[in-house]
Amino acid sequence: MDSSAPIPIVAIVGRPNVGKSTLFNRYAGWRRALVADSPGLTRDRIAEELEIQGRAIRLVDTAGLDAAAERGLPAAVQAQAESAVRDADAILFVVDGKAGLLPEDEAIAQTLRRTRKPLSLLVNKIDNPRHHEDRLLDFYSLGFERLKGISAEHGGGAFDALEDLVDALPQHNDDAIPTDPAIPRIALVGRPNVGKSSLMNRLLGEERVVVSDEAGTTRDAIDIQFEYEGESYVLVDTAGMRRPGRREGTGERVGALMAVRALERAQVALVVVDAEEGLTDQDAHVARLARDMGVSVVIVANKRDRLDGEQRKLALEDVQHGLRFLEDAPIVSLSALTGAGLSRLLPAIRRVTEASLRRVPTAELNRWLADAIRRHDPGMARKGNRTTPLKFLYASQVGVQPPRFVIFCTDPDSVMVSYRRYLENRLRDSFGFEGCPLRVHLRGRRTPVE
Structure with a gap:
């Protein structure tokens, strides 16, 4: 078994419409594009690996998997801030200089003050520093040491702010990621409420599965090793699906940061989608994230028990079309509720793991x-x-x-x-x-x- 250190994660947080996505795109160096011939379904990235002053970081748009947060639902916005405090290595807190300091900004700031991780407060929409400097004044009251005026749209000050934040990161990350190529390490990822927790419980509740909890090496991650028909598997970062309070008020909250943390510790991603509801932009975000991070993918079309034969066929065609940039990934139709179709899942995981380890003479x-x-x-x-x-x-x-x-x-x-x-x-x-x-x-x- 060997190990490797995870790339530091820099999270972009803030209330809706302050320019988080514009800033993310400015750093990433590209514009978001629609999937060809599929109106309304995007292939937007929510994480991008960058090199800043010779150091690799992974920049994450925390709202990328949470539509409720971008609609301004207060609990959802707070959940994004709490996720940053818990899962990120450094934080870019973005506010709107044109709109001024709002109560929502103060509420997010109160959550972010709990962290000792490097944090920069970026006052956006300072397009002309000479004439807009007064827009910064109100935000000094939030009490953050690093405060900078930027223009995400035009790039002014943005990269200086990111370089300063990266300079404040610890030079060494001792959170080694254990890897054993012989045992597939599996991350369950997907947008909220597609059935990830139910699938985990179904997998671990099978009569032929032998389960053992294994303490993770990074933060509060918990890995669970289990055996199925003589083969060993590991579910990574299961704490992300079992944290108390995540099912209260705003429903299941599995954000972008949590998905990145799980994927960087995994070899295989189970991208879970809701076959009954159909594919969404967020499903495409998750699938793209898994592919970009270099892990193998099995697509899980869950909730087949709610569909009849013809509906299942149409649902699978919808998934295949919407995720055709993953046309090489196997699709397993199942029901986490009843267990129907589950027997095809673990063999698919084993196949893609073996494929990822294949060497061609x-x-x-x-x-x-x-x-x-x-x-x-x-x-x-x-x-x-x-x-x-x-x-x-x-x-x-x-x-x-x-x-x-x-x-x-x-x-x-x-x-x-x-x-x-x-x-x-x-x-x-x-x-x-x-x-x-x-x-x-x-x-x-x-x-x-x-």
Whole structure:
């Protein structure tokens, strides 16, 4: 068993409409986009790994999984602040300088004062520091040491504020993440009220399951190891589904920070969706997060007991279409309430775990590469007015979980995105990389290897 240190998490918190998403996008360097041909269903990211002054961090938009918080439901907004205090390593507290200090800001500040973690108060919408400096004055009363005026829309002051906060992070994180490739570590993730807790209880309540609690190594995470038909599994961060008070008033609260914490300790994500209700934006957020964080994915279409045969078929088609960027992930239709379909879940988990650990011998990989090029020509490389044929030279696998490959070619910059996708799909189909992300890197080499 080896271990690795988690990347520090920086959480963006604040009441609705203060510019949190704009700030997140400013840092991440991209604009959010809709899934092609699917109006209303986004593939927005809620977490992004960044490098700030040579240090990796994971930036999280805490409202990304909680529509109630962005509608301004007070308890939901407070839950986001409490999640930041509990689960983040550092906090960016965003307020609206144009609107001024509001009671909702003061309530969030009261929660955030309980933490000793690095925190910066960012007064947004300071588009012209010379003329808007007076907008900062009211916010000094909140008593936070780091206070900066920024413009999330135009970027003014935003990166200086993030760099200052990262500088305040401890240099070493001693919360090692235990990993044993032979035992799948499973995170149950999904938007609120899709049945994650019920699924956990169903899994652990099966007669053939042997359960043992295992204290986690990070914060209040609790891992549960169990055996099913002679195979061992671990559910990670089950405390996130059993914390007291989370079912009061505003319903189940599994936020973005909790999902990130669970996924960084897992090898497999069970992305749970409500088959009866149908797919939502939040489901797509969770699925994208799991894929971006490099874990294998099994999609769980829960609540099949509430649907008849034809409705189940239509529900599965809806899930397949909405999450088609995860078309390689197996979908298991089940009922956490009755246990119907559960027998197919653990074999699917075992399959995607084995796929993520698969190594392809170099000789076999290069025979595959030659065949892939023969089937689909990579095209031409253009240098000014000159064009030359693109040549792919050789390939090597450099890692697992997720499987990582390096392919050497004469001009990586000239390889079209569609051809990169073709190579990835051919790899997946040829070697059975079911449910796991593939990382394919192209590197340049001037002359072909004879």
